[in-house]
Amino acid sequence: MADLSLSRAIRWDTVVGALLIVVLLLSFTTVDGFGNALNLSFLIGNTLPIAMIALPMTLLVVAGEIDLSVASTAGLSGAVMGALWNQGLTIEAIIPICLLLGVVCGLINGLLVTRLGLPSLAVTIGTLAAYRGIAQIVLGSDAVTDFPTQYLDFAAGRIGDSFVPQAFIPFLVLLVIAVVALHLTPFGRALYATGASEEAARFAGIRVKRQKLILFTVTGLMASLTGIFWALHYASARFDNATGLELSVVAAVLLGGIDFDGGKGTLGGAIAGVFLLGTLQNVMSLQDVSAQSQIVVTGVLLVLSVLGPRVARQISVARAGRRAASAPVPKAPTPVS
Numbered sequence: 001m002a003d004l005s006l007s008r009a010i011r012w013d014t015v016v017g018a019l020l021i022v023v024l025l026l027s028f029t030t031v032d033g034f035g036n037a038l039n040l041s042f043l044i045g046n047t048l049p050i051a052m053i054a055l056p057m058t059l060l061v062v063a064g065e066i067d068l069s070v071a072s073t074a075g076l077s078g079a080v081m082g083a084l085w086n087q088g089l090t091i092e093a094i095i096p097i098c099l100l101l102g103v104v105c106g107l108i109n110g111l112l113v114t115r116l117g118l119p120s121l122a123v124t125i126g127t128l129a130a131y132r133g134i135a136q137i138v139l140g141s142d143a144v145t146d147f148p149t150q151y152l153d154f155a156a157g158r159i160g161d162s163f164v165p166q167a168f169i170p171f172l173v174l175l176v177i178a179v180v181a182l183h184l185t186p187f188g189r190a191l192y193a194t195g196a197s198e199e200a201a202r203f204a205g206i207r208v209k210r211q212k213l214i215l216f217t218v219t220g221l222m223a224s225l226t227g228i229f230w231a232l233h234y235a236s237a238r239f240d241n242a243t244g245l246e247l248s249v250v251a252a253v254l255l256g257g258i259d260f261d262g263g264k265g266t267l268g269g270a271i272a273g274v275f276l277l278g279t280l281q282n283v284m285s286l287q288d289v290s291a292q293s294q295i296v297v298t299g300v301l302l303v304l305s306v307l308g309p310r311v312a313r314q315i316s317v318a319r320a321g322r323r324a325a326s327a328p329v330p331k332a333p334t335p336v337s
């Protein structure tokens with residue numbers, strides 16, 4: 001029982017959660033201005049785009065795939081939103097169109113991966129460039145900023161005098177849906193099985209291609225929703241919105257213990273990784289660390305997020321081997337004469 005408790009304690013997602021708590025405590029006590037309501041609201045609001053895409057990305061990586069086009073899909077969604085607003089459409093009409101666009105982008109990725117058998121890494125690197133190029137064609141170098149005040153207030157406003165952004169509440173609803181889907185349903189168990197061994201999952205009767213197509217489509221939808229939120233939160237729709245966001249999403253998800261090879265990890269760990277990365281970026285901004293240095297830190301965390309879980313597993317395997325080696329060998333029964 002003690003060995004089981006220790007094994008759980010050193011799980012990578014548990015380590016990341018504990019590290020997040022430590023970083024928050026140190027930031028509250030040592031970083032000037034970190035604990036005021038306005039800064040905490042900025043921290044959560046700036047982290048929400050990463051967190052929103054991290055939800056479907058976690059499920060996708062658990063299933064053994066990845067989507068690097070999410071930031072470009074978000075940028076394309078924001079560009080189309082700005083272009084349609086300039087054409088005189090209402091926000092209420094624009095948002096469904098942008099969400100449908102995200103579904104189409106995700107569906108294209110999914111069909112290329114599941115029907116043509118192409119690797120998702122290569123496919124989504126290609127669509128990363130394609131979707132961003134289309135966004136530039138749609139809106140050019142213009143920036144659209146005159147969106148309705150009530151939408152801007154919702155995307156950037158807080159609940160009363162608290163530090164909690166209004167947009168954080170819908171995110172919590174999405175988080176609960178994702179947790180239930182991954183950890184409490186047969187669909188989620190099928191994702192883990194697929195990530196662990198796609199061939200074995202097929203033999204077990206799991207419709208692997210269909211579930212992956214669903215995941216890519218949902219990821220495109222969430223990326224589009226993130227693009228809408230981004231444009232309203234920062235009151236600016238541009239073709240280059242969310243540039244580089246995919247690096248932060250992947251770094252945060254892998255930092256949270258989601259195995260890049262698939263089949264391992266929890267949403268709790270992924271969200272802890274998201275807010276650990278967001279907290280570090282916020283602290284660096286308060287300390288006037290340059291944006292270029294922050295990118296370097298993100299890259300280093302990405303490497304550590306891949307290396308850390310593997311080292312933790314090797315330690316766990318080594319401990320199990322030592323326990324097996326030290327276990328007493330049962331004596332052979334004495335033959336009856």
